[in-house]
Amino acid sequence: MANKDQLRELRKDTIINVNSKKQETELIKALKQVVLYLDDKFAERITLTHKKQWLLKDIIKELIPFYPGTDLHCLFDNTSMRPDGGILAIKSRTDSSLTYPILISEVKRQGTNDLRKKEGLRKQSKGNAIERLGKNLIGFRTALLRESIFPFVCFGYGCDFEETSTTLDKVSTMSMFGKLNKTYLFNEEDGRFNRGSFYFREDEWTAEEMFNIMKDIAERSVLYYFSKYQEEHFAKSTD
Numbered sequence: 001m002a003n004k005d006q007l008r009e010l011r012k013d014t015i016i017n018v019n020s021k022k023q024e025t026e027l028i029k030a031l032k033q034v035v036l037y038l039d040d041k042f043a044e045r046i047t048l049t050h051k052k053q054w055l056l057k058d059i060i061k062e063l064i065p066f067y068p069g070t071d072l073h074c075l076f077d078n079t080s081m082r083p084d085g086g087i088l089a090i091k092s093r094t095d096s097s098l099t100y101p102i103l104i105s106e107v108k109r110q111g112t113n114d115l116r117k118k119e120g121l122r123k124q125s126k127g128n129a130i131e132r133l134g135k136n137l138i139g140f141r142t143a144l145l146r147e148s149i150f151p152f153v154c155f156g157y158g159c160d161f162e163e164t165s166t167t168l169d170k171v172s173t174m175s176m177f178g179k180l181n182k183t184y185l186f187n188e189e190d191g192r193f194n195r196g197s198f199y200f201r202e203d204e205w206t207a208e209e210m211f212n213i214m215k216d217i218a219e220r221s222v223l224y225y226f227s228k229y230q231e232e233h234f235a236k237s238t239d
Contacts, residue, residue, distance in 0.1 A: 111160030152196035
């Protein structure tokens with residue numbers, strides 16, 4: 001029979017359902033550590049679930065009961081948002097109609113001019129990796145309008161995000177003019193500012209650095225759901 005540590009490792013790899021080519025990225029390493037941490041911290045009090053994508057039709061289905069007078073639609077049943085770290089959530093014990101995300105994570109690299117300089121090549125215009133992030137950001141913010149938290153975090157790195165780069169203000173705009181490299185989990189001003197957290201710099205983020213930030217977001221998100229819906233709503237069945 002597998003010992004406790006072996007069971008925890010098996011559980012970690014079962015929950016984190018990502019493409020094999022992404023298995024060893026620093027973000028996924030950090031995400032796996034978050035799962036192990038939550039398993040230890042909350043034991044039988046929660047059931048974790050992880051999915052690579054969130055279908056737009058499913059988001060709309062969840063939103064309709066909260067906003068019945070609002071037009072909500074998408075054109076295709078298979079359209080989805082696929083953040084780099086997927087969607088880590090906790091499951092309700094009895095109600096499967098809602099998703100309870102505790103961590104939605106992305107990582108973006110932008111900028112090659114540092115490498116081009118070493119190769120003696122001229123500078124290119126700055127990239128647009130963060131612009132591509134914008135679509136998902138709008139979608140996830142909308143999906144979580146029914147809650148008072150936005151457990152989204154994006155880690156960005158590359159020479160386009162050096163301290164003197166005006167590209168950083170593009171990121172600040174995406175964060176609803178919040179500070180970079182600061183965690184914003186709870187919505188502000190009666191929910192008008194559901195910012196999310198944007199950690200951006202020139203140097204690459206390590207798995208350990210990302211783990212510490214992601215763990216904080218995920219843990220406090222669990223406590224938020226306990227407070228709003230009661231802990232018994234998520235406790236594992238003893239049947």
